[in-house]
Amino acid sequence: MERPFVEIMDVAMRYGGVEGTLALKDCSLTVGKGEFVAVVGPSGCGKSTLMRLVTGLWPMTQGNVIVAGQEVDRPLSSAGMAFQAPTLLPWRTILANVMLPLEVVEPHRRRLRSERAMYDAKARRLLAMVGLKGFEEKFPYQLSGGMQQRASLCRALIHDPALLMLDEPFGALDIFTREDLWLELQTVCQTLKPTVILVTHDLREAVFLADRVLVMSSRPGRIIAERKVPFPRPRTMEDIYKPEFQALLHDLREHISDARRAGATLEASHAA
Amino acid sequence: MPRDATPEPIPTNRGPTRAEAMALAARRRRRLQAWLPWIIILGTFLIWEAVVFAFQIPQFILPAPSDIAASMYKWWWPLLDNSWQTLMTTLIGFAFAIAFGLALGVAIGSSSLLYAGLYPLLIAFNSVPKVAVVPILVIWFGIGTVPAVITAFLISFFPIVVNVATGIATVEPELRDVLRALGAKPTDIIRKVGLPRAMPYFFASLKIAITVAFVGSIIAETVASNKGIGHLMILASSRFDVPLVFAGLIITGIMGVVMYAIAVKIEDRTTGWAMRGQEGQSVATSIGG
Ligand SMILES: Nc1ncnc2c1ncn2[C@@H]1O[C@H](COP(=O)(O)OP(=O)(O)O)[C@@H](O)[C@H]1O
Numbered sequence: 001m002e003r004p005f006v007e008i009m010d011v012a013m014r015y016g017g018v019e020g021t022l023a024l025k026d027c028s029l030t031v032g033k034g035e036f037v038a039v040v041g042p043s044g045c046g047k048s049t050l051m052r053l054v055t056g057l058w059p060m061t062q063g064n065v066i067v068a069g070q071e072v073d074r075p076l077s078s079a080g081m082a083f084q085a086p087t088l089l090p091w092r093t094i095l096a097n098v099m100l101p102l103e104v105v106e107p108h109r110r111r112l113r114s115e116r117a118m119y120d121a122k123a124r125r126l127l128a129m130v131g132l133k134g135f136e137e138k139f140p141y142q143l144s145g146g147m148q149q150r151a152s153l154c155r156a157l158i159h160d161p162a163l164l165m166l167d168e169p170f171g172a173l174d175i176f177t178r179e180d181l182w183l184e185l186q187t188v189c190q191t192l193k194p195t196v197i198l199v200t201h202d203l204r205e206a207v208f209l210a211d212r213v214l215v216m217s218s219r220p221g222r223i224i225a226e227r228k229v230p231f232p233r234p235r236t237m238e239d240i241y242k243p244e245f246q247a248l249l250h251d252l253r254e255h256i257s258d259a260r261r262a263g264a265t266l267e268a269s270h271a272a
Numbered sequence: 273m274p275r276d277a278t279p280e281p282i283p284t285n286r287g288p289t290r291a292e293a294m295a296l297a298a299r300r301r302r303r304l305q306a307w308l309p310w311i312i313i314l315g316t317f318l319i320w321e322a323v324v325f326a327f328q329i330p331q332f333i334l335p336a337p338s339d340i341a342a343s344m345y346k347w348w349w350p351l352l353d354n355s356w357q358t359l360m361t362t363l364i365g366f367a368f369a370i371a372f373g374l375a376l377g378v379a380i381g382s383s384s385l386l387y388a389g390l391y392p393l394l395i396a397f398n399s400v401p402k403v404a405v406v407p408i409l410v411i412w413f414g415i416g417t418v419p420a421v422i423t424a425f426l427i428s429f430f431p432i433v434v435n436v437a438t439g440i441a442t443v444e445p446e447l448r449d450v451l452r453a454l455g456a457k458p459t460d461i462i463r464k465v466g467l468p469r470a471m472p473y474f475f476a477s478l479k480i481a482i483t484v485a486f487v488g489s490i491i492a493e494t495v496a497s498n499k500g501i502g503h504l505m506i507l508a509s510s511r512f513d514v515p516l517v518f519a520g521l522i523i524t525g526i527m528g529v530v531m532y533a534i535a536v537k538i539e540d541r542t543t544g545w546a547m548r549g550q551e552g553q554s555v556a557t558s559i560g561g
């Protein structure tokens with residue numbers, strides 16, 4: 001069998017010394033190459049922490065993370081990331097914002113000057129794919145939150161990252177914009193086929209987008225359940241209302257409720 | 273009847289519409305804003321003149337604006353010569369403050385270790401009244417231009433350091449993560465994000481720095497120099513030529529305002545992006561002295 005692209009093995013993470021917050025414990029999961037995995041869990045269970053460990057942004061307390069067969073002991077060199085806040089640079093146009101990773105990641109960094117036109121066209125294509133055609137020369141403040149988030153997604157994808165990390169990227173958007181963006185993300189991922197880890201607390205989002213949904217326990221977080229999402233692609237908004245989709249949602253919902261109850265009793269026993 | 277015909281505007285005879293009236297009011301307001309400083313200055317001088325005349329205040333206590341103008345006319349050459357000296361002193365000290373302030377600000381803003389190590393020292397240094405430092409400078413460099421340049425530098429680099437460091441240190445952690453996960457080196461992050469982000473803070477600090485630089489060089493000139501507008505004022509007051517002292521003060525004020533205006537112009541040109549969508553607000557500045 002082919003080796004998974006991301007392997008997380010018995011990882012623990014404690015913030016701030018021996019007495020600090022234990023955010024993750026015995027957390028293990030794998031993600032295959034080109035797979036789209038969603039991690040869901042109650043707020044504060046360590047989802048963002050998991051993202052930081054996988055990308056090597058923070059050193060973990062215990063365990064191992066292997067990405068593309070390499071042990072992660074420093075920040076990865078070309079992972080695409082997007083967060084709840086679009087974090088675009090206000091002094092750059094949308095196009096220049098999207099092209100920022102090309103100025104950092106090799107080999108694009110070296111080639112950018114000589115092949116400017118090619119990269120420029122690529123960025124415009126990507127922007128058009130998420131419905132931002134005509135906004136290339138605008139500045140972030142001239143765009144709505146949803147549009148900024150689309151640009152932020154393009155920035156995460158411009159350099160063809162093998163690994164795409166999305167930390168609640170649609171968390172701040174209204175439901176209609178969010179659903180539009182699900183469809184656009186699905187299209188982009190089907191075209192570019194990156195390996196994706198999406199963190200979210202929206203179950204519908206997880207089931208709609210992912211090949212596999214992992215449920216995390218409350219703090220200290222670990223994976224307590226896993227469900228394959230067998231529905232064929234491309235999925236449409238109609239699919240959400242089908243009984244099998246609803247049944248899967250229901251099933252996952254149970255696990256989350258269990259996790260939250262367990263977390264609540266744990267905290268109560270600590271308080272006592 | 274065609275569907276897409278634009279509907280006739282409802283005829284009114286109430287004069288201009290509300291939107292037009294508001295635009296007109298806004299324009300009138302802007303015009304008033306532009307003229308207001310001049311009107312107030314003129315008004316102040318007129319009242320001043322009237323008060324001096326009405327109460328027969330002697331010239332060596334409070335000279336009337338007309339006396340000051342006469343003194344400016346009479347002493348125009350020494351005033352010009354010494355203002356030039358002060359201007360040069362200030363600008364040289366200010367230039368050093370920019371170079372040093374930027375470098376130190378970037379260093380402190382990008383390294384928490386340097387920040388922890390140097391910040392208390394900077395605060396301590398900034399709390400020392402610079403007039404107390406001038407005698408030491410005189411011992412080291414003798415009377416003349418050098419102590420004035422150094423004082424202007426010492427007094428004006430602090431706001432620059434603090435502002436640049438703040439701009440760089442407050443880069444959003446998520447943005448930092450995005451770049452680090454792309455394999456960006458710390459120097460990349462400073463170049464692509466830290467520095468551009470710090471620019472509005474930097475230019476905001478220049479407005480403060482240039483005005484306090486004037487204070488610095490004039491302090492040094494009054495204590496230990498044989499040239500400059502500060503020296504001229506000390507000479508004039510020792511001869512009880514109060515109108516000339518006031519002439520010096522007014523010229524200093526004018527130089528300060530002009531340099532401030534230039535700094536604002538440069539700020540608008542270079543960092544307009546920081547002001548868009550929030551007109552009227554400005555970036556926080558800190559005052560050193
Ligand atoms: N930088 C940090 N320092 C200390 N504690 C942190 C830090 N980041 C997160 N935590 C703690 O770790 C736990 C998990 O946080 P996080 O991974 O952000 O959760 P989630 O993203 O699932 O909401 C929380 O209890 C939080 O308070």
Ligand SMILES: [Mg+2]
Nearest residue numbers: 047048049167
């Ligand atoms: Mg989070």
